[in-house]
Amino acid sequence: MxxxxxxxFLSIAVLCAPCLSDLVLSKVDRxxxxxxxxARFTSTLKVENIGSDPVSEVLLPFPDHQAKxxxxxxxTTNEGKGKTKGFTTTLPVEVVHPKGMPPALTxxxxxxxxxxxxxxxxxxxxxxxxxxxxxxxxxxxxxDQPQRVAFQDSAYYLSPYVVKVQLLSVKLPPGxxxxxxxxxxxxxxxxxxxxxxxxxxxxxxxxxxxxxHFENNQPxxxxxxxxxxxxxxxxxxxxxxxxxxxIHGGSQLMGEFSRLEYQARPQIRGxxxxxHLVAKLPPRAHSVYYRDEIGNxxxxxxxxxxxxxxxxxxxxxxxxxxxxxxFTIGYGLPLKDFLFQSEGKRILNISFGSPIxxxxxxxxxxxxxxxxxxxxVSGSVPFPVKQWHETKFSHLDMVGRPxxxxxxxxxxxxxxxxxxxxxxFNNLSLLxxxxxxxxxxxxxxxxxxxYMHADLTISKSSAxxxxxxxxxxxxxxxxxxxxxxxxxxxIHDKLEATLRDLSRTGDMQACKAARKAADGLLxxxxxxxxxxxxxxxxxxxxxxxxxxxxxxVAKERELQEKLMVKHSTVVDSYxxxxxxxxxxxxxxxxxxxxxxxxxxxxxxxxxxxEI
Amino acid sequence: xxxRQRWQKISRIVIKNITQTRDSLQEAQSxxxxxSPVLDAWFTTLAVFMFAIGLLFTAAFFNYGAKPSRKNQSxxxxxxxxxxxxxxxxxxSFSLLACGVCV
Numbered sequence: 001m002x003x004x005x006x007x008x009f010l011s012i013a014v015l016c017a018p019c020l021s022d023l024v025l026s027k028v029d030r031x032x033x034x035x036x037x038x039a040r041f042t043s044t045l046k047v048e049n050i051g052s053d054p055v056s057e058v059l060l061p062f063p064d065h066q067a068k069x070x071x072x073x074x075x076t077t078n079e080g081k082g083k084t085k086g087f088t089t090t091l092p093v094e095v096v097h098p099k100g101m102p103p104a105l106t107x108x109x110x111x112x113x114x115x116x117x118x119x120x121x122x123x124x125x126x127x128x129x130x131x132x133x134x135x136x137x138x139x140x141x142x143x144d145q146p147q148r149v150a151f152q153d154s155a156y157y158l159s160p161y162v163v164k165v166q167l168l169s170v171k172l173p174p175g176x177x178x179x180x181x182x183x184x185x186x187x188x189x190x191x192x193x194x195x196x197x198x199x200x201x202x203x204x205x206x207x208x209x210x211x212x213h214f215e216n217n218q219p220x221x222x223x224x225x226x227x228x229x230x231x232x233x234x235x236x237x238x239x240x241x242x243x244x245x246x247i248h249g250g251s252q253l254m255g256e257f258s259r260l261e262y263q264a265r266p267q268i269r270g271x272x273x274x275x276h277l278v279a280k281l282p283p284r285a286h287s288v289y290y291r292d293e294i295g296n297x298x299x300x301x302x303x304x305x306x307x308x309x310x311x312x313x314x315x316x317x318x319x320x321x322x323x324x325x326x327f328t329i330g331y332g333l334p335l336k337d338f339l340f341q342s343e344g345k346r347i348l349n350i351s352f353g354s355p356i357x358x359x360x361x362x363x364x365x366x367x368x369x370x371x372x373x374x375x376x377v378s379g380s381v382p383f384p385v386k387q388w389h390e391t392k393f394s395h396l397d398m399v400g401r402p403x404x405x406x407x408x409x410x411x412x413x414x415x416x417x418x419x420x421x422x423x424x425f426n427n428l429s430l431l432x433x434x435x436x437x438x439x440x441x442x443x444x445x446x447x448x449x450x451y452m453h454a455d456l457t458i459s460k461s462s463a464x465x466x467x468x469x470x471x472x473x474x475x476x477x478x479x480x481x482x483x484x485x486x487x488x489x490x491i492h493d494k495l496e497a498t499l500r501d502l503s504r505t506g507d508m509q510a511c512k513a514a515r516k517a518a519d520g521l522l523x524x525x526x527x528x529x530x531x532x533x534x535x536x537x538x539x540x541x542x543x544x545x546x547x548x549x550x551x552x553v554a555k556e557r558e559l560q561e562k563l564m565v566k567h568s569t570v571v572d573s574y575x576x577x578x579x580x581x582x583x584x585x586x587x588x589x590x591x592x593x594x595x596x597x598x599x600x601x602x603x604x605x606x607x608x609x610e611i
Numbered sequence: 612x613x614x615r616q617r618w619q620k621i622s623r624i625v626i627k628n629i630t631q632t633r634d635s636l637q638e639a640q641s642x643x644x645x646x647s648p649v650l651d652a653w654f655t656t657l658a659v660f661m662f663a664i665g666l667l668f669t670a671a672f673f674n675y676g677a678k679p680s681r682k683n684q685s686x687x688x689x690x691x692x693x694x695x696x697x698x699x700x701x702x703x704s705f706s707l708l709a710c711g712v713c714v
Binding site for chain 2 (some may be wrong): 219234235236237334335336337339340341342346395396421430432433435437438439440441442444446448450452520
C-alpha cells in the first residue's frame with residue numbers, strides 16, 4: 001500500500017518539478033544503519049551554490065509516512081578543509097512549509113550561519129533517526145523462529161535539488177541472513193552491507209522505492225511510557241525515580257512459550273528475546289533500587305567508577321515479542337554535581353533521556369520537582385518539548401513544591417543530552433522545614449505549660465465549700481478541746497488515787513508532790529485551751545456548739561477547784577492526825593458535788609461527741 | 612618522556628571537560644557549584660547531639676514544672692526552657708530525617 005502510493009507520488013513529482021535551481025548537491029553519500037531496532041540515516045551532502053545570490057538555507061524533505069517516525073534530526077558542518085578537522089558546529093533545523101511543493105512531504109530547513117556565496121561549496125552532515133521504521137515481517141512467529149524485519153526507503157536521495165553523484169549503503173547486523181532485497185541496477189551485496197549506486201545526474205525529487213527483508217535479533221526494547229521524576233533537595237541530594245512500561249516491539253510470540261526449550265538452547269529457541277538491559281548512570285550515584293509492584297527485584301548488578309555507574313538489570317522473565325513488563329529504578333545523586341549558581345539564578349543541569357542504552361521511548365515525561373519557595377521556574381531543552389507547571393505535595397510541605405513537566409514523544413538515545421532548569425531560591429527558605437518541626441515541638445511545650453498552670457478543681461469559692469471547710473476546722477478544734485478535758489479528768493483521777501494511797505500508806509510527801517505536779521499540768525492544759533476557745537469564738541459556724549463547750553469548760557474548772565479543796569482538806573486532816581471519820585464528814589458535801597459535777601461533765605462530752 | 616605523556620593526557624581531559632561544559636551550558640559566565648550548607652556525612656552526628664541536648668532541656672523543663680505549686684513560679688523561665696528545648700529537638704529530628712534524605 002505504501003509502495004503503491006509512493007510510485008504514484010513519484011510520477012506526479014516528475015511531472016511538476018519545481019524550480020530550486022540555486023543549489024546543487026554535487027555529492028551525496030548516504031549510510032543507513034540498521035544494526036539495532038532504530039534506523040539511523042547519516043547523509044553527507046556536498047552543497048554547491050551555482051546561482052547568483054547567496055543562499056542561507058538548505059531544505060530537507062521527508063515523506064510523510066517516514067516523517068511521523070522521525071525522532072531526531074541534526075545537521076552539522078565541518079569547518080576547515082582537508083586533513084585539519086575543525087570544530088563541528090550544530091546548525092539549527094526547523095520545520096517549514098514552502099509553497100508550490102509536491103504534497104505528502106514534511107520539510108525541514110537547515111539555516112546556514114553565514115550564507116553560502118556564489119560558487120562556494122559546503123559539506124553538510126545530516127543525521128536522521130527513525131523509530132519503528134523496521135516493521136516485523138512476519139508479524140507473529142513461534143518461539144523457535146528468528147525475527148525478520150522489512151525496511152522500506154528510496155534508493156535515490158529525495159531532494160528538491162539536482163543531485164550529481166549519489167550512493168547509498170545499507171548496513172545490516174553482522175552475521176545475519178538477508179532474506180530479500182530490491183535489485184536495481186548497480187546493486188551489490190558484500191557481507192552484511194548492501195550498496196546501491198553510484199547514480200549520476202538524477203533530477204530533483206527522484207524516488208525509487210526499495211525494500212530490504214532481513215533477520216534482526218537485536219533487542220527491540222520499547223518503553224511505551226517512561227516517567228522520570230527528578231527531585232531536588234537543597235540539603236544535598238538529587239533523587240531520580242524512573243517508572244518504565246516496557247514492551248518488546250518486534251515480532252509477537254505466537255503459540256506457547258516453552259521454558260524448558262528456552263533454557264536448553266536460548267540461541268535457537270528464543271533468538272529474538274532479550275534478558276538484560278544496561279543502564280549507564282552518572283558517577284557517584286548511591287542508594288540505587290530496582291523494584292516493581294510486587295517488590296524488590298534482585299536480579300541486578302551494579303558497579304561504578306569515577307566516570308559512570310553501570311547498572312545491569314534483568315526483568316523477572318525474558319522478554320518475548322509482544323510481552324510487557326513494568327518496573328521502577330531509583331537512585332540518588334550528589335547535589336553539587338548538578339546544581340549551579342550564576343547571576344542570582346540557580347541552574348539545574350541534568351540529562352534528559354533514559355540512561356538505558358538503545359531504548360526507544362514512545363512517550364517520555366520528565367518531572368523536575370524543586371524545593372518549596374522556588375520562584376521564576378523555567379526549563380530550557382535543546383530540542384522542542386511540551387512544557388507545563390504542576391504542584392506536588394511531599395514531606396513537610398505547606399504550599400507544595402513547584403514541578404516543571406516536560407513531555408516528548410518518540411525519544412531515542414540521541415536525546416540523552418543535558419538540559420537546564422532555571423529558578424530563584426532564597427537561602428533563608430532553607431530554614432522553612434526545620435522551623436516547622438521546631439514550631440511543632442514548641443506548641444507541645446506551650447500545651448504543657450498551659451496544663452500545669454490551669455486550675456482544674458470544680459468549685460473552690462462556692463459558699464457551701466467554704467462552710468464545709470470551716471466546719472472541719474471547728475470539728476478539729478472541738479476534738480482537741482475534748483482531748484484536753486479528758487486529760488484533765490485523768491489528772492483528777494490520779495489525784496484521787498493518791499488520796500486513797502495516802503489513807504493506806506500515810507505518805508504525805510508523795511501526796512504533796514503529786515499535788516504540785518497535778519497543778520502544773522492543769523495550768524498547762526488551761527493555757528492550751530485558751531487559743532482553741534478564742535478560735536471557736538471567732539468562727540460563726542461554731543455558734544451552736546459554743547455555749548455547750550463553754551459550759552463544759554466552766555464545769556471542768558469548777559470540778560478542778562472542788563477537787564483541790566478536797567485534796568487540801570484531806571491533807572490538812574492527815575497532818576492534824578484527825579480520825580478517818582472526821583475527814584469523811586468534812587469532805588462529804590464536797591464529794592457529793594464532785595460526783596455530780598463529774599457526771600455533768602461526762603454527759604456534756606457525750607453530747608458534744610454526737611454533734 | 613613519561614611526564615610529557617602524562618601532560619598530554621591531562622591536557623586532553625581538560626580540553627574534553629571544557630568542551631563538554633561549553634556544549635552543555637550555553638552561557639560563558641562563571642558558574643559555581645551549589646552544595647548543602649551541612650556536609651552529608653555530618654547529619655547523623657548532628658542528629659545524635661541535637662537530640663541529646665534537646666532531651667536534656669526537656670528534662671529540665673519538666674523538672675521545673677513537676678514541683679508542686681510554689682509562690683514564685685516564673686512563666687518566663689518556663690517559656691525559655693521550652694523554647695530552647697524545642698529548637699534543639701526540632702533540629703535533631705530534622706537531621707534524623709535528612710540522614711535518609713526524606714526532605
